[in-house]
Amino acid sequence: MDVALRILSRRRVSSGEMEALLLRKGYTGDEVGNCLDRLKDWGYLDDRSLARDIVSSMVKACPVGKARAMFELERRRFQKELAREVVEEVYNGLVEEELAKVAAERYFGDKKERSLKDCHRLARWLLRRGFEPETVHSIVSSFGQMCDE
Numbered sequence: 001m002d003v004a005l006r007i008l009s010r011r012r013v014s015s016g017e018m019e020a021l022l023l024r025k026g027y028t029g030d031e032v033g034n035c036l037d038r039l040k041d042w043g044y045l046d047d048r049s050l051a052r053d054i055v056s057s058m059v060k061a062c063p064v065g066k067a068r069a070m071f072e073l074e075r076r077r078f079q080k081e082l083a084r085e086v087v088e089e090v091y092n093g094l095v096e097e098e099l100a101k102v103a104a105e106r107y108f109g110d111k112k113e114r115s116l117k118d119c120h121r122l123a124r125w126l127l128r129r130g131f132e133p134e135t136v137h138s139i140v141s142s143f144g145q146m147c148d149e
Contacts, residue, residue: 003021004022004039007021013045014051015036016076018036047082048086051073051082054072055072055090055091058072059090059091059094064099064130065099065100065129065132066130067132073087100126100139103129104126104139104140104143114143123136123137
């Protein structure tokens with residue numbers, strides 16, 4: 001239990017991350033299960049709240065698409081169903097094209113002149129950020145460039 005509390009004193013982690021960390025430290029499955037149950041009872045592990053905070057901050061800092069948000073939650077060992085629910089909840093009412101446009105504007109910053117090469121880089125960057133290919137094409141086209149992806 002002390003190890004788990006020390007981990008939580010540094011940063012919030014998902015139940016899956018905590019389980020992996022404790023197993024790596026050599027604790028048995030039963031010990032880890034009991035510890036996770038106690039931490040959840042005490043309110044120290046709340047996967048839904050943590051996942052919502054992670055996705056919300058990703059969208060606010062520099063928007064990402066749903067695919068990237070899902071990837072990040074899975075990477076942090078959230079259950080897939082919970083991750084899917086949280087992503088749908090956070091993205092409810094948000095338009096992916098508007099998010100991609102904000103991300104593209106942040107990508108270019110103050111740069112006024114954009115070459116064809118810059119346009120291709122933007123397209124690849126937006127795809128890596130989890131936006132759908134149709135959205136990326138629309139955004140790249142809206143910047144006045146004719147780019148073939």
